[in-house]
Amino acid sequence: MDSFKFDPEDLRIIRALQIDPRIPFAAVASVVGLSEPTVSRRYGRMQRMGAVRVTGVVDPGALGQSQWMVRLRCRPGGAAAIAEALAHRDDVSWITLSAAGAEITCAVRSRSQEQRDDLLGDKLPRAAAVLDLEASVMLRQFLGGRGHYWAALAGVLTTEQETRLGAAGSPFAESVVVAGRAQQLDGDDERLLSALAADGRASLADLASGADLTPSRVSRRLRKLIADRVVHIDVELAPTALGYHSRANLWLRVHPSETKSVGRALARMPEVGFAAAVAGRNNLHAVIHCRDLDELFEFTSDRLGALPGVESADVSLIHRQVKQASTLVAGNRLEKRPRVQLPVSSRRPEQ
Secondary structure, three states: OOOOOOOHHHHHHHHHHHHOOOOOHHHHHHHHOOOHHHHHHHHHHHHHOOOEEEEEEEOHHHHOOOOEEEEEEEOOOOHHHHHHHHHOOOOEEEEEEEOOOOEEEEEEOOOOHHHHHHHHHHHHHHOOOEEEEEEEEEEEEEEOOOHHHOHHHOOOOOHHHHHHOOOOOOOOOOEEOOOOOOOOOOHHHHHHHHHHHHOOOOOHHHHHHHHOOOHHHHHHHHHHHHHOOOEEEEEEEOHHHHOOOEEEEEEEEEOHHHHHHHHHHHHOOOOEEEEEEEOOOOOEEEEEEEOOHHHHHHHHHHHHOOOOOEEEEEEEEEEEEEEOOOOEEEOOEEOOOOOOOOOOOOOOOOO
């Protein structure tokens, strides 16, 4: 995986999938100028190498759940075990180790207030290796949640090619984190979401088999779940295969009157893969991807430092990525996720 690099044909296929993750390979082939078997073969190779994975990711905000960004400062040698344990929880994502492996950053999206309080208020504070815990609720998401929002791949396809694939205008609009009216899921929805998490490109027949539903029922429910923003089909990438070897968590203190403008400016920068307003002493969080440390320095000093309203910046270099949105990471390789049966929560959502 360390030596794997996407070539131009791979990048065109990935960009097509980012525009429409479930698009048939025949449609991709007709747009990118390759044969359908070539597209299928290249995608299979990238998937086997752990460089790309298509998966269904639930948006907790649509279910009335708040999302939290959590920083854990740990004793030397104690962070890795905690990060690995967190990685196997369905309500924890985007886990990184930084500060030479002594700090964990993760996103928590628990299904209920009781579940969240059990993790943040009891389990983590009581862990012997945890020295300090800082949890900040997300208030507004400026960028993230869908791979094709990342501007780093802009220009791989022409505007005409992207239009043929279904792209129309800007693919991203900033979003509120918690919907005003929570969507309700039943057992059929939960089984379908579990099947999508295992393979976001699974056919309707395979999804129906995995969820114990009919293909027509799957088709109707999938369209509604996507339209209601309960789930999106994400294309997860291994950044090193794109040449990004220096990644960092960015915590900014921004003057309140400039929070929106800075968040929107970050969302347009190709180095930024995620940006959100959060509560706390640092009111903006972002994840940045650079090719090397010199590029990281230039980004933080010249581009970030030039944004009006930025009062301070805490740049925490990522030592190791443990989990992405829903995929475990081994080294620089995305691991195939085993099928997980998600329980239907009987508890009321957060208020």
